[in-house]
Amino acid sequence: MLSMLQLLRAIPTFLILRFFLIFGNFHNAEARNRHYKWEVKNEYRSPDCFKKLVITINGITPGPTIQAQEGDTVVVQVNNTLITENLSIHWHEIRQIGTPWFDGTEGVTQCPILPGGTFIYQFVVDRPGTYLYHAQYGMQREAGLYGLIRVAPRDPEPFTYDFDRSIILNDWYYKSTYEQAAGLFNCSKSPSLSTDVCDISKCSPFIQTAIPGKTYRLRIGSK
Ligand SMILES: *[C@@H]1O[C@H](CO)[C@@H](O)[C@H](O)[C@H]1NC(C)=O
Ligand SMILES: *[C@@H]1O[C@H](CO)[C@@H](O)[C@H](O)[C@H]1NC(C)=O
Ligand SMILES: *[C@@H]1O[C@H](CO)[C@@H](O)[C@H](O)[C@H]1NC(C)=O
Ligand SMILES: [Cu+2]
Numbered sequence: 001m002l003s004m005l006q007l008l009r010a011i012p013t014f015l016i017l018r019f020f021l022i023f024g025n026f027h028n029a030e031a032r033n034r035h036y037k038w039e040v041k042n043e044y045r046s047p048d049c050f051k052k053l054v055i056t057i058n059g060i061t062p063g064p065t066i067q068a069q070e071g072d073t074v075v076v077q078v079n080n081t082l083i084t085e086n087l088s089i090h091w092h093e094i095r096q097i098g099t100p101w102f103d104g105t106e107g108v109t110q111c112p113i114l115p116g117g118t119f120i121y122q123f124v125v126d127r128p129g130t131y132l133y134h135a136q137y138g139m140q141r142e143a144g145l146y147g148l149i150r151v152a153p154r155d156p157e158p159f160t161y162d163f164d165r166s167i168i169l170n171d172w173y174y175k176s177t178y179e180q181a182a183g184l185f186n187c188s189k190s191p192s193l194s195t196d197v198c199d200i201s202k203c204s205p206f207i208q209t210a211i212p213g214k215t216y217r218l219r220i221g222s223k
Helices: 002-028 177-182
Strands: 031-044 052-057 066-069 073-080 090-091 116-124 130-134 146-151 163-168 216-221
Touching: 066 073, 073 090, 073 216, 090 116, 130 216, 146 163, 146 216
Parallel strands: 031 073, 066 146, 163 216
Antiparallel strands: 031 052, 073 116, 090 130, 130 146
16 A cells, blocks of 8 residues: 555656656757856966966866857856956867857957956857867966867767767976966976976876776867
């Protein structure tokens, strides 16, 4: 008797679940808006054991990965919480058809986002693939202000894999980017992986483990 009652109670839940499953599938076929809220600020980080002032988005560098599907509209509210620096963000290889003012080229297609200011970028990702976004102001990109945009295709992918991994290549200096800017991308100022600057026994560089027999998709971002 009790189990019958539980079954009856479960029916509405089941129906609601079904409804969402159907609704979810239906929704997937349509272009959607992908909303992001970012807070950009200066913080201390030591990704390879060397502590330095970096620029984070919502506390992390590289910044959050934007996930969307072909044809979706990406909406990113960017709050500039840097104390003294202007800011703008470029969405690399996104064509900005009909929205050139969201391309992020500071001083050309937009005024910079002033310290304490907010700007909402809104653009369509019309082609599937993996893209980069990065700061387009000063050397903020080298200070950590960059990340990935993953745009899934509408049609199923023609290949299968067990894991989907991303690697972004970016310049990284131990001197602050303000000092570094004086020598303008002077490579002889970049660090080596010697133990005097980085104790590898305590803090290794990035390692990607792999399980034998599994297929990995690697998305590599660089510019
Ligand atoms: C960004 O700034 C707007 C306007 O000042 C504010 O409403 C919002 O809460 C801020 N968002 C974040 C993530 O700090
Ligand atoms: C920030 O941008 C404003 C408007 O373009 C400009 O007047 C100001 O000089 C810039 N500030 C810095 C520190 O570059
Ligand atoms: C690059 O940095 C090195 C070492 O600090 C310095 O000797 C050299 O003059 C710099 N080159 C330029 C073009 O600034
Ligand atoms: Cu770019």
